[in-house]
Amino acid sequence: MHTPGGGVGTFIESLPDILAGRWIRTIIDRICRARKQGKVCAVAMGAHVIKCGLSPIIIDLMRRGIITSLAMNGAGAIHDSEIAFIGETSEDVVDGMRSGLFGMARETAGFVNGCAVKARDEKLGFGEALGKAVIEAQAPNREVSILAAAYECSVPLTIHACVGCDIVHMHPEADGSAIGDASMHDFRILTEALRGLEGGGVLMNIGSAVVLPEVLLKAITTLINLGCDMKDMVGVNLDFVQHYRSNQQVVARVKEIGGDGISLTGHHELLIPLIAAGVIEKMGGGS
Numbered sequence: 198m199h200t201p202g203g204g205v206g207t208f209i210e211s212l213p214d215i216l217a218g219r220w221i222r223t224i225i226d227r228i229c230r231a232r233k234q235g236k237v238c239a240v241a242m243g244a245h246v247i248k249c250g251l252s253p254i255i256i257d258l259m260r261r262g263i264i265t266s267l268a269m270n271g272a273g274a275i276h277d278s279e280i281a282f283i284g285e286t287s288e289d290v291v292d293g294m295r296s297g298l299f300g301m302a303r304e305t306a307g308f309v310n311g312c313a314v315k316a317r318d319e320k321l322g323f324g325e326a327l328g329k330a331v332i333e334a335q336a337p338n339r340e341v342s343i344l345a346a347a348y349e350c351s352v353p354l355t356i357h358a359c360v361g362c363d364i365v366h367m368h369p370e371a372d373g374s375a376i377g378d379a380s381m382h383d384f385r386i387l388t389e390a391l392r393g394l395e396g397g398g399v400l401m402n403i404g405s406a407v408v409l410p411e412v413l414l415k416a417i418t419t420l421i422n423l424g425c426d427m428k429d430m431v432g433v434n435l436d437f438v439q440h441y442r443s444n445q446q447v448v449a450r451v452k453e454i455g456g457d458g459i460s461l462t463g464h465h466e467l468l469i470p471l472i473a474a475g476v477i478e479k480m481g482g483g484s
Contacts, residue, residue, distance in 0.1 A: 206478035209471070220459050221468075225475040227431045227457075228263065228399050232480065237265040237393030241413055243404035244272035247280070247343070248287060249466045254473050256346040263476055266390035267324075267347060268383075270408045271309075271358035274327055274344065275365060278308055281331045281342035300364025309365045313358075314372055316379035322386050323379035324354035353390045355383035357412045388416040394430040395420075401433045402447040404465055410434075410446035421454070428455030437464050 199208055209225065212218035228238050246255070258264040269277075279286040282304070293299025300306075308330070316326035328348030331339050339345045347354035358380045360366060360373055394400055394417070402410055421427060432451035434443045439462055448458035461468060 204478070205471075205474040209475045209478075217461060217463075220461055221472065221475070224399075224401075224431075224433055224459060224461065224472055225479060227397075228472075228476050229479045231397055231399045232263055232265075234397055235393075236396055236398040237391065238263055238399045239266045239268070239391055239394065239401070240264050241268040241400075241402045241405055241409040242273065243270060243406070243409070244276045245404045246465050246469070247273060247276045249464075251465060251469050252277070252280070252341050252343050254470055255343055256341070258473055258476075259343075259346055259350050259352045261477065261480075263480065264352065265393065266353040266355070266387065267343065268355045268357060268387050268409055268412065269324070269343075270405060271356060271363035271365070274309055274324070274356045274358075275305060275363060277342055277344050278327065278331065279305055281336035281338050281345065282308070282334075284338050300367050302364075303368070306365040306368035307370065309363075310368060310371050310376075313375040313379045316382065317372075317375040321379075321382070322353070323356040323358070323383045324386075326379070327356065328354060353386050355387040355390075356380060357383060357387075357408060359408055362408075384412065384416065387412070388419050391416050391420060392425060394427055395425045397429045397431075399431050399433065400447065400451070401435065402443050403435045403469065404437075405443065406436070406440040407442050410443045414446040414450060417450075417454075427451070431457040431459065433458075434460045435463070435465070435468055437462065 199211055231238055276286040290299055312326040312330050313323060316323045328344040331342050331345040332348060358376050360376055365371060417427060432447040434447045439460055444460055448460050452458045
């Protein structure tokens, strides 16, 4: 039962000690334990997390040293960039398709595709090039840009683009070689960032059904091939619908190699703030 004025930590402890009530406390406990022991809390997230207005919470967790690396798909880079520069994102897909204008914003395509070329030419990560460009352009809403915050905090943020999946790929300046090179560079950055899963790190997949779970599977397999022991890690899948690949690659496979796995179903705009608040309370502010 909740007591008025009891605070979020008290509320979380009051949740039933069964099913999701137990699992959410376990996730919070494992994140806190990992960071106190110097292990990673690596997050992979789909673009819907940004569209739900959760960027400030993700940024806060990075600045507190709780999130140690962040992987996004191409849509995540697009939404974050649009928010940074124009303060909003998304469009009416059906009306846009009827007119042929869906995804045809020149500014978005020019920025993201240009950063892919810069990443290739300057040997930068794709996420690094995007974050650097948002800051250098002094985007008016850069304070709520995950890309910019990661660059400022030196948190590895990687972009894993699937060619043909993103609106920016429909534009004539899209360079498949640059996009592929930048994404390949970021796969290697991500793999290195996940080394800290060994010995009790936490890997969270939030709202990516296919692309990021597959990327994570290959990164973890690469690390095992290089001699890393992932038996004590925990894989967490958070989504409002549980999908096959995200549960297989992030939860079931992690269990099969000796780790722990948790699937928690619910809306991002409720689960993420609740977990973040619980971790901050338990950590006393940060790592």
